[in-house]
Amino acid sequence: MMNVQVIDHIATPDAGLQAYVLDMFQTHTGYARADLVPDADFESDLGIDSVTLATTLAELYKALGLSSRQNPQHTSTIALVLAHIGQCLEQDGKTPALPQRPCVPEHAADALTTALIAAYSRHTGYQPSDLVLDAELESDLGIDSVTQAAVLSELPKLLGIAAVTFPTGLTSIAQVIAHLRPLVHLEMLQPAAPAIAMPPATEEKQYSEFIDKLGHADASALSVAAESTADDARTMRDFVNIPHRDLFHKAREFNTFYQRKQQEQLYWYGMPLESRCSNRAVIYDEVSGKRREFLMFASNNYLGLANHPEVIEAIVKGVREYGATNTGCRLIGGTNVLHMELERRLAKLKGRQACIVYPSGYSANLGCISALAGQNDLIFTDALNHMSIQDGCKLAGAARKIYPHDLDGLEKILQKHAGHDGGKLIVTDGVFSMHGDVVDLPRLVALAKQHGARVLVDDAHSTGVLGRTGSGTTEHFGMKGAVDLEVGTMSKTLAGVGGFVCGDEEVVDYLRFYSHSYVFAATIPAAVAAGLIAAIDVMEREPQRISKLWRNVHHLRGHLLEAGFDLEHSASAIIPVLVGDDRKTLEFGRAARARGMYCQTVVFPGVAVGDARLRISVSSEHTVDDLDAAAQILVDAAKEVGVAVRG
Structure with a gap:
């Protein structure tokens, strides 16, 4: 966040303050500047909820040097926020001297660069001035391969060129520009006047034109570039984003591709089992x-507990005693004694103070990460981490730093952000689900201590597999209790459904009230909890x-x-x-x-x-x-x- 000087005398909001407030809302919501209409209703027009509004106001108070105060109850537009901030400044006797940020960054020296910056800004929520051309897409900007694919897929039609095959390994916007520059029309390459020499209105108009072209171009100009051929070389990445006025256009394109793969017997995902899943x-x-x-050889039933008679009988008994399912979320009528016993048993297995059970392993990562990390924090996530981790990072709103799948890369990124004054969280799989390798936990924990970061380990494929008793990654390395949070799923070794987070009791208690995927979701049925408790019993009793x-x-x-x-x-x-x-x-x-x-x-x-x-x-x-x-x-x-x- 930029520094703000505050002068002690009364003033009313001016154009500079309005630009600064809009900049703050853009940062917190990811909206393009043109979409932040001052009179638009936060909820019905912009989808900005009360939590986001409260967070934005709190940061505005701090940045403007205002005393903390209760937020107004009926502030429903940016215009009303501006009026409120103006009143607060008058009450506190302060007028901010605010730096102006140009709409078009100085590094957009030509139309091609400006177009790419606009595209990346729209897909990521970054402000254009934050998109440094040489910044690493993953480690510096947290732009993952799916987002990158979405941006690249729309660039050819946006630039008016033929379909482009982008090489793998493009790691910065500068590399994308270098690949495209020989292909674009000559008129796109005429140098524009430097941004600092343009009147502000011209800057904003130029940038808005690119945003408008991205979002509202004619449908025929944004359809798929080439017809499918008999030997279709496309992959599923090519259907991540196909710009078109019809929302379902990409679904039709993918369906044609998918049916051809099925006819060739190459895609056969989701085949239904008609028996128990064993060897x-x-x-x-x-x-x-x-x-x-x-x-x-496609089952995660690692210890065969899904078919164990004791586990099955526990589930049957649980259904008879407690019914088919719960009738509410955990905080309102949905907690059963078996849920509490399951949490106690999981905490004991992991050697931690407390445990919280979620409806799924996916929701455990989603809810835990997004509850604990926020706008001022950094999350360092391995490039190969499970998608539930990556989505949890996105939902948190924290700056995501994706480090390459080696700890030398993590160390470099941690050193780069050593001076960051917010919280830091390192998130890693214990066993990487598509590669099967195990994280070097001793070195990762040492790096975390050196740089003041917390550590979350996802034990989805470690629980029941690693460690003498199957406790997971920490037991495997003789480090039980050495990481801050241990996440797991119960749909694999433990032969049930649901997810969990183990850690210190005060952190788990916080999650019970601030983790949305726990608070606002029904949890696993009591009978499933009974089966999971039985599965833990068998695992502990039969280490063979x-x-x-x-x-x-x-x-x-x-x-x-x-x-x-x-x-x-x-x-x-x-x-x-x-x-x-x-x-x-x-x-x-x-x-x-x-x-x-x-x-x-x-x-x-x-x-x-x-x-x-x-x-x-x-x-x-x-x-x-x-x-x-x-x-x-x-x-x-x-x-x-x-x-x-x-x-």
């Missing part, structure tokens, strides 16, 4: 119209399940490494078989399925384009015969489609 499962193949038994799981992991890994597959740095029950190319990966998965092995084919958005892989999940229920058969299937399938393999 084998009966699945109805909607592509071929047949049902058959598969070797199951974890031992068997790891014997199976080592057995299959040995086969696959001997065959020459690239398993990256996996060190968990998740074994990736890296291929890279989307098409070849899909063909590899199809060939494995035809031979009776069911595993996940992972392409964008599960991984970046060019990083496609098969994802193999191992469980304690697999037999040696299952593992040997799976290894042979993968070798044979790889040979069929041209994936490099030995044997």
Whole structure:
């Protein structure tokens, strides 16, 4: 936030103050300046809720040197906020001397640059002057691959050029400009007068024209560039955003692409099971119209607890005793004694003071991160973290710093922001869900202590897998209690549904009242909680399940490494078989399925384009015969489609 000098004498709001207030609302809401109409109603026109308004007013009071005061009850527009701020300044005897910020940044020296800045500003909520051309999109600006894909998809039509294939690895706006510059029309490249030499009205008009072109261009000019071909080289990334007046246009385009993939038996996601999911499962193949038994290597039932008689009986008993579901959220009639017992058991398993249970693992990350981090804070998140983490970071409104999947990168970014005076949170998966590797927790915690940051570890694929008792990542490293927050899901090893956060009691109590995905959502049924408690009982009583799981992991890994597959740095029950190319990966998965092995084919958005892989999940229920058969299937399938393999 820019510094504001305050002079002690009475004054009324002027154009400078109005610009400053608009700038503050733009920062807190992500709206373009042109959309912040002074008389627009906060709720009905702009969708600005009371929490966002209160946060913005609090920062305005602080920035303008005003004494704290109760917010007015009926401030429903920016015009009324301006009037209120003017009254506050008069009451306190102060007039702000405010710096002006140009609408078009000085680094927009030509129309191409201005257009790209406008596009990135609209998609990210950043002010144009904050979009430094050489800034790293991920580590500096927190712009992830999905947002980048959305921006790049609309640029060709916006600039009036043919469809463009953007190379992977563009890490800054400057690199995007350099790639586009030879392709745009010559008239776009005529230098504009420097922003500082233009009258403010001209600056605003030029910038608004680009915003208007982005948001209101003719539909025919913003449709998909090329018709699909028989050999469609597009990936799912190409359908993230297709600018068009019809909101559903992108859905129709994707449907054509999706149906072709289904006809080729390359996309077969969501096939329905017709049996329990164990080491084998009966699945109805909607592509071929047949049902058959598969070797199951796509399940997160790591310890086989989903089929344990004790777990099933606990659920049945819970339904009979407490009914089918809850009738309210946890704070209003939705808490059962079994929820409280489950939270106690999870806290004990993790070695923490307290636990809060959410409706899902996704909502646990979403609610926890967004409740604890805010506008003045920084969140450092691994580029490979689960989407629930990334979405939680976005929802928080904190500045998101995406560090590359190595801790050297994290250290550099932490050093860069060492002087930040807000809160800092480092968020990481314990086991990375599509890569299977384990975070270097000792070094990460050491970096956090050095830079005054809190640490959140997501144990979705660690609970029941890592550690002698299955407690997770901290137990694996002998560091129980050494991180601030441990998040988990109960839909994997623990054989139920729901998510949880474990930590200090005062933090958990805060989450119970400020975490929206807990406060405003019904939680898991009591019967599910009963089954989860039983699953924890079995896991603690039968540690041999974890031992068997790891014997199976080592057995299959040995086969696959001997065959020459690239398993990256996996060190968990998740074994990736890296291929890279989307098409070849899909063909590899199809060939494995035809031979009776069911595993996940992972392409964008599960991984970046060019990083496609098969994802193999191992469980304690697999037999040696299952593992040997799976290894042979993968070798044979790889040979069929041209994936490099030995044997």
